[in-house]
Amino acid sequence: MDLLQINLDWWQVAFICFCVITLIQLIYYWGIFRKLAYFKPREREHTQQHPVSVIICARDEAGNLARNLPGVLFQQYPSTHELIVVNHNSQDDTRYLLEEFRKTFKSLEIVNLEHEAKGIPGKKYPLSIGIREANHEILLLTDADCVPASENWLYRMQDAYQPGIEIVLGYGAYRKKPGLLNKLIRFDTFHTAMQYLSFALSGMPYMGVGRNLSYKRQLFLENKGFSSINHLPGGDDDLFIHKVAHKHNTGVVIDENAFTLSEPKLKFGDWFRQKTRHYSTGKYYSPKFRFLLGLYAFSQFMFYPAFIICLIFFSWQWSLVVFGSRFITQAIISYKCMNRLQEKDLWPWWWLFDIWMFFYYCIFASAIWKKPRQNWN
Template identity: 45%
Template sequence: MAAYMDVLNQITETPFYLLLGACGLLLVFQLYFLLFVYSRLAFYKKPPIKKNTKQLPLSVIICARNEEENLQQNLPKILNQNYHQFEVILVNDFSEDETKWLLKELCTKHSHLKVVEIAEHVRLKHGKKFAVTLGIKAAQYEHLVFTDADCVPQSDQWLQHMADAFDSGEEIILGYSPYTRKPGFLNALIRFETFHTAMSYLSYALKGNAYMGVGRNLGYTKSLFFRGKGFAAHMHILSGDDDLFVNQNATPHNTAICIEPEAQVWSEPKTTFAAYIQQKTRHAGASKAYRPSHRRMLATQLVSAFLFYVLAIVSLVLYPWYWPVIVGMYVLRFVVQLFIYIPTMKKLQVKGLIWRLPFLDIFYYGYICINGFFALYKKDVRWK
C-alpha cells in the first residue's frame, strides 16, 4: 500500500515539477534581460564630450497634418532653442485647418523657420515617410533632429544636448520622449509602456545592438539617410519612419543615446483605449519588418515574461500547497526589477510608477503579447 501511494504521489507531482522547471527557465531568461541588458541603462553615465559640438549646425524636421493648435503651442519653444545655428523645417502635409496661415505668421518672426508645403493629389496617397523625405531634402545641414508637432522640449538646451551626442562621428542619436502625467489607469499604462520600450531600445543601443528609435526625439545624419537609400526598403509599410530606419541603419559603432532631462521631449498621451490600441497596433505592424535577430530577441523577452506569469498563476491554482516556491520565484524577480527599475525610472522621469509596478507589469506583458499577436493579421493604417 505504501509503495502504491508513493507511485501515485510521483504521478500527481510530475506535472508540478514540469511547471516548476518551466517557471525556473523563464525566470532565468528574465534575470538575464534585467541584469545583463537593462542594467546598462540603469547605471549609465553620460561620457565626457570629446570635441566642440557647439559649432555643429542642426536641421530640425517636423511633419504636421492638421496640427494648428499643437504648432501654435509648441513650435515657438523649438524655434527659441538656445543654440547658435539651427533651422526648423516644417513640412505641412496637406493640412486642412489654419496651419498654413499660422506658419506664414511665424515665418515673419523667425528667419530660421522654413516651410515645405505638400498638396494632396487625387490619385497619389502618401504616408509620413514621404513628408519626412521632403523635409530631409529641404534641410541645408548634415545633422538632422526629428520631433513631432505635439511634442515640446523640456528645456531650451535640447538641441545642445543632441549636438553633444553627435560627438565621435555618431550617425544616429536615440533620444527619449515621455508622456505627460494625467489621472487614470490608461495614462499610467501608457507611461509605463513608454518607459519599458525606452529602457529596452536604449539599453540595447548601449549594448551595441540598437534596433529602434522614436521619431518624437531622434537624430541622424543626412548622408546616412541617402547612403541607406532612405525609406526605400520599407516604403510599402506606412509606419516605421523612425524605428525601421534605425533598425536598418544602426551599427554597434554609429549609434549613441541622449537622455539627459533637459534633452527629453514631452508628448501628450492618448486619452481613450481605442486611440491607444490603434497606435500600438500600428507600431506592432512596423515591428514585423525588424531584422529576424531583433524579432527573436524581443519576442523572447516579452513572451518569457508573459509565460512566467501564466505558469506561476496556473501552478498556484493547481498546487496551492507549493505556494512558497512559486512566490519565492516571483519575489526574486521583483527584487531584481526594483534594483534595475528604480534608477532607470529616475533617469526617464517616471519614478512615481514604481508603486504600481506589480500590477502594471503583469497587465503590460499580457496586453503587449496579445495585441502583438493580433497585429500580425492587421493592415497598416495611415499616420494621420
C-alpha cells in the same frame, strides 16, 4: 502509485519551466536593462555645436503647432540651425499659422506639399522632402504634437555626435496627467524606451522613435532613404533605424533636458489604434531581434501563469523564492530606469503594471496581423 508519480513529475516539470522563465527574465534585466539603470555619461573634455536642421512634418496640426512650435523656435543654440516644417496637404489653418511664425522667426523654413505620393503611405514622403530640403548634415526629428522638455534640447542632442556617430537616440515622453490611462500610456512608453535604449547601450540598437531622433543626412541618402519600406504605413523611425544602425554608429542621449513631451491619448480606443500602427512594423525586424524581443515578451507573458500553477500545485515555498528573485531584481532596475527617464512617480505602481502586461499582450496581440491605417496623422 504510478499515476501519482506521473502527476508529481509533471508538476516538477512545470516548476522547472517556471525557473527557466524567471532565469530568462533575470538575464534581460541584469544583462541588458541594467545598462540604462546604471548609465553614466562619459566625461566630456569639450562640447561642440554642429549646424543642425530640425524637421517637423505636419498635417492638419494648426493647434499643436501653435502650442509646441515656440518651444522649438526658442531653443538656446547660438550656432547655425534651421527649422523645416513640411506642411503635408493640410486642410486647416496650418499654412497661415506657419506664415505668421515666419514673419518673426527667420530660421523657420516652410515646405508646402499639396499632393499625395501614390504608393507611399504614412509620413515618409513629406519627411523625405524635408530631409532633401535640409541645408545641414545633422538632422533632428520630432513631431508637431511634441515640445522640447527644455530650451537646451537641440544642444544636448547634437552634442552626442562624436567621431563615427551617425545616429542619436533620444527619449520621447508623454505629459503627466491624472487618470489610469495616462499612467498606462506612460508606463508603456517607458517600457519600450527601457528596451530600445538598453539594447543600444549594449551595442545592439534596433529602433528609435520619431518624437526624438537624430541622424546624419548623408546616412539617409546613402541608404536611399525609405525606398525599401515605402510601401509600409509606418517604419519611418524604427524600421529605418533598424536597417542602418549598428553598435559603432549609434549614440544615446539620456538627459532630462534632451527629452521631448507629447500629449497622450485621452481615450483607450485612440491609444489602441496608435499602438496597433506602431506594432505592425515589428514583424519586419531581423530574425535576431524578433527572437530577442519575442523571447523577452514570451517570458514576461508566461511568468504569472507559471507562478500561479506552481504556487497551487507544487511547493509554494520554492515558488515564492523564485518569484522573489525576479521581484527584487525588477524593483531595483525599474526604479533606477524610471529615475533616469523622469518617470519615477510610476514606480510605486510598477508591480501592478507588471501584472497588467499579461493582459496588455493579450489585447495588443492582434497588432501582429491586423492591417494598420494608411494615413499617418
